[in-house]
Amino acid sequence: MMGITSKAERHALNKIIESLYLYSDEITVASLFSNEKLQSCLQNELVCNPELFFVNGFKLMYSPITTAVYPSYGYDEATFKRILDSCRKKRSQLVSRIQGNDNYSRVLQAHDFLARNVRYINGIDKDLHTIVGPFTKKQGVCEGYAKAYKYLLDMMNIPCRIVYGYGCDPGVEIEESHAWNMIQLDENWLHVDVTFDTTIRSGQVLRYDYFGLSTEQIARDHRFEKEKYPIAECLGYGYYERNNLVMTTRKQMRDYLSGALHSGKTDCVFKLPDSSSGENLDAKVSSEIQNLLQQLRMNLRYTINFNLKQRVFHASFER
Structure with missing residues (x-):
């Protein structure tokens, strides 16, 4: 440009x-x-x-x-003014609810609002591609999510950009045109894809597979013209890293799952290290869970939702 x-x-x-x-x-x-x-x-x-x-x-x-x-x-003047006023009021209302002074926590709360309250819907309605869909209809496509997220962060004076490129949907593994965000925290640029975090989830458990990623991490299933955007090279800003949910050893994973099950949790989301390699990671994780249940003498049914590109697993147990 x-x-x-x-x-x-x-x-x-x-x-x-x-x-x-x-x-x-x-x-x-x-x-x-x-x-x-x-x-x-x-x-x-x-x-x-x-x-x-x-x-x-x-x-x-x-x-x-x-x-x-x-x-x-795209609208007559009266309609434009009414919609803009509605979007501004909604944004002010939402930002006023965001708590704390820590910017990491603040951008996470903005992410959670969109993930909880905006439904992804594919369609030709132009409003889905702008802030109008998410803020007035509670629905949008990826561009609508990205613009809505930027709209919230702009009001909080947190640098945010929209990235246009392609994404490979973790569910169907089909690459399509896509939009997401880059945000700046502590002078470090990071990738955030609220759309993928919204659509990959199962049930009511929020996912953070695409929150705070580096360029190398996002590039596993996203493609874009990297020279047009800042380089995100700082690690340790991912949600799972920040919350000690990266399982570096089998023992750590078993201890985490065992503690969660004994405390009555039915959903466990965790990540394996980015360096994890080998085929059939999903089968290996499932085998570890099955062995743990037998060891704990818990006769529980479970399902696993997995995102192999980002090494994230969601184990859901039926009690």
């Missing part, structure tokens, strides 16, 4: 954005940009500002002195 290189260009771009909120049909600015650069900057604004959901695109009329921008709007 061709970036802004002067205060005059930034002033002109800000004028255009402000005029969009006023629903101007024609916006005239000094011809500081080439048509290509201005179009690129405007398209970037549509990606970076989730509130510009009401703008479909732009036509430009260039002259040596001034450039006229003709926006294409």
Whole structure:
């Protein structure tokens, strides 16, 4: 993307954005940009500002002195104002409920709100691709999740970007166009895919397979133009790492499961180290659980939901 290189260009771009909120049909600015650069900057604004959901695109009329921008709007002005007001109120309400001053905890709570309350639904409704779907209809596609997550983090002043690329769905292992986020904590960039965490779960247990990942970790089942985005190279921000749920030895896994079962838990989600290799990891984990149940003399039925690319397992027990 061709970036802004002067205060005059930034002033002109800000004028255009402000005029969009006023629903101007024609916006005239000094011809500081080439048509290509201005179009690129405007398209970037549509990606970076989730509130510009009401703008479909732009036509430009260039002259040596001034450039006229003709926006294409997706709603009438009254509908736009009503929807924007609803989204802003919902965002303020949600952010006010987020507790604590630790940014890791805050971005995790924002993740949990979307994972709990927004249903993934595939469809052609344009609202599903913007903040409108998640905040007014409680449903969206991956782009809607990514924009909604950024919208929440923007209000908390936590740097957040939307990544466009491809994702290989852990359930069906089919690669499709996909969108997710990168966030910045402690000056470190990390990947967060709320959509995959929402759709991979079984039952009411939240999953964090794609929270706080490095570029190397996310690249196991995501593909994108890495040179366009910051490098995420810091480890240790994943949810399972932070909560001591990475089982580095068989004994650690057996102790964790044994303690959970004795305390009455019916769901256990844990991760194996990224270095875990070998075929049939799911079968090996299942065998370990079966042996543990026999050792504990617990006659329990169980199912395992697994995400082999990220080495995460969800064991659910029936009591």
